[in-house]
Amino acid sequence: MIEGLEIPKAHDSIEGVAGPSASDYITGHDEIAAFLAQAYREGRMHHALLFEGPQGIGKATLAFHLAGHMLAHPDPARAPEKIIIPDFSKPLWRQIAGGMHPAILHINRPFDQKTAKFKTGIPVEEIRRVTHFLTRTASDNAWRIVIVDPADDMNRNAANALLKTLEEPPARALFILVSHSSGRLLPTIRSRCQSMQFKPLDEIALRDAVTRIGSSIGLDADTITPSLLERSEGSVRNALLLSAxxxxxxxxxxxxxxxxxxxxxxxxxxxxxxxxxxxxxxxxxxxxxxxxxxxxxxxxxxxxxxxxxxxxxxxxxxxxxxxxxxxxxxxxxxxxxxxxxxxxxxxxxxxxxxxxxx
The missing domain is CATH 1.20.272 (Zinc Finger, Delta Prime; domain 3)
Structure with missing residues (x-):
């Protein structure tokens, strides 16, 4: 965890494990990361990206890494060839980790104060925040980045509201839709996004990730058995939940x-x-x-x-x-x-x- 910083909780948070906005570690998706870095440098980044793949393999983490990379280097031509690794000693990355950066809007299931539980989906009211966010004047012509995580959780009204924005996106705005089950998305939303297919982690990458991330919740090497890795189906999240x-x-x-x-x-x-x-x-x-x-x-x-x-x-x-x-x-x-x-x-x-x- 990041010292001196409160990280927002999400409906799928695992106690003791850094969430996507607060993680500096990702593995297994070098090709996608390289493609995105090059697309940004060359000024041909699609306005809407769809990150598809099983839950718990790093899709949302890469979304935040990409967002921070773009905000740290607003001029694409001067951006590094690789997406930079977060440095949580710096104000930019601490703002991102704490959900406080004004140029990033992270949409996920809201917490219901009445029931003291997270809602079971993303309602249209959350998507309406996107319109307000994008109509604000960005400082220094900065990027504005919307991360919907996961987009599968949107109800029909929410999906239709987002579709309207995707059809007429403002300049220097990027949408990243994280999807664990893309079959639940409206075909019209899919058609307006550039799909990035994330594969489950292979055994070596999965073992390395579980070893590193699992140490924060007390998992040791003896816990990470071949049987655990097989059942996890390439998902770090699955491995952590199965074992802990x-x-x-x-x-x-x-x-x-x-x-x-x-x-x-x-x-x-x-x-x-x-x-x-x-x-x-x-x-x-x-x-x-x-x-x-x-x-x-x-x-x-x-x-x-x-x-x-x-x-x-x-x-x-x-x-x-x-x-x-x-x-x-x-x-x-x-x-x-x-x-x-x-x-x-x-x-x-x-x-x-x-x-x-x-």
């Missing part, structure tokens, strides 16, 4: 329930209780993401083997799970009961082999 928050135990239990000859209600109730407490937000997120990941993997595998009808059925199930979890979170429904329903529904699909029969 019981994610391996949660995924093992889900696998045991889905693969059992009968639905193990006792085991399901124990799991539901473990991920449903007031202090179990991270564990609930791990459960939700892993369960839906199992369903998504089924859909992808079937699609790749040409079984498109079955793949569509599993995709519909995935959409149902997304909707049901969103409704449970939005309306503050009984989380324990919601977890049991999700498990039962998914179990029936795996047992029958076809969600349409579940």
């Amino acid at each position: 928050y019981g994610g391996i135990e949660i995924s093992d239990t889900v696998d045991a329930i889905l693969g059992g000859p009968v639905f193990d209600l006792a085991k399901a109730q124990t799991l539901a209780g473990a991920v449903s407490g007031r202090e179990a937000e991270v564990q609930y997120g791990l459960f939700r993401d892993y369960l839906m990941g199992r369903v998504a993997a089924q859909a992808l595998g079937l699609a790749q083997s040409g079984q498109l009808r079955d793949a569509e059925a599993w995709s519909r199930l995935w959409g149902d799970l997304v909707r049901e979890t969103s409704e449970a979170e939005t309306y503050n429904l009984d989380r324990r009961q919601a977890v049991l329903i999700l498990l039962q529904k998914t179990y029936r699909a795996f047992q029958s082999g076809a969600p349409s029969l579940a």
Whole structure:
């Protein structure tokens, strides 16, 4: 963490781990970083960039590195050939880390003071801040940079509001949309962005990143096993959550329930209780993401083997799970009961082999 500086919390923050705006470390994306640095130097930077790829691999971190690089070198022709590494001893980078730089607007899920929780998405009110931000007079003709993180969290009204701005962007404005699941974005938004495809980290890069970042939350080398790296699927975030928050135990239990000859209600109730407490937000997120990941993997595998009808059925199930979890979170429904329903529904699909029969 950065001494003497309070870093804003986000809905997906991991306690003890520096967020994207406050991280000076990134690995595995040298080609994308080099492309962006060259595009900026040559004055051909697209006004809207879409950073696509799994969560937890460095997309948002690179977005802030690029923003700081541009603000530190407002004249593209004089910018370095490589994106500079943040130096949090300098005022520019401390402002960025603390969410206080006037030329950067970071849009993410807002914190609801009434419920004392982060909202489940990005509402249109947040996107309206973009219009106000861009209409302010920039000092010294400086860049103004909007980072939407993640853009997948925008509701329909928010997405439409952003689209209007993307269609008529002001001069010296850059939009960076971070996307973990680009299929949830409006096609019209995608069409107005230049896509950057971020790949999951390979094993060497992942091990190095987890070793370095994990030290801040007490992970040691013995914790970073080949099994952990394999389950993490190239995501530093996944590795940290799996190792520090019981994610391996949660995924093992889900696998045991889905693969059992009968639905193990006792085991399901124990799991539901473990991920449903007031202090179990991270564990609930791990459960939700892993369960839906199992369903998504089924859909992808079937699609790749040409079984498109079955793949569509599993995709519909995935959409149902997304909707049901969103409704449970939005309306503050009984989380324990919601977890049991999700498990039962998914179990029936795996047992029958076809969600349409579940």
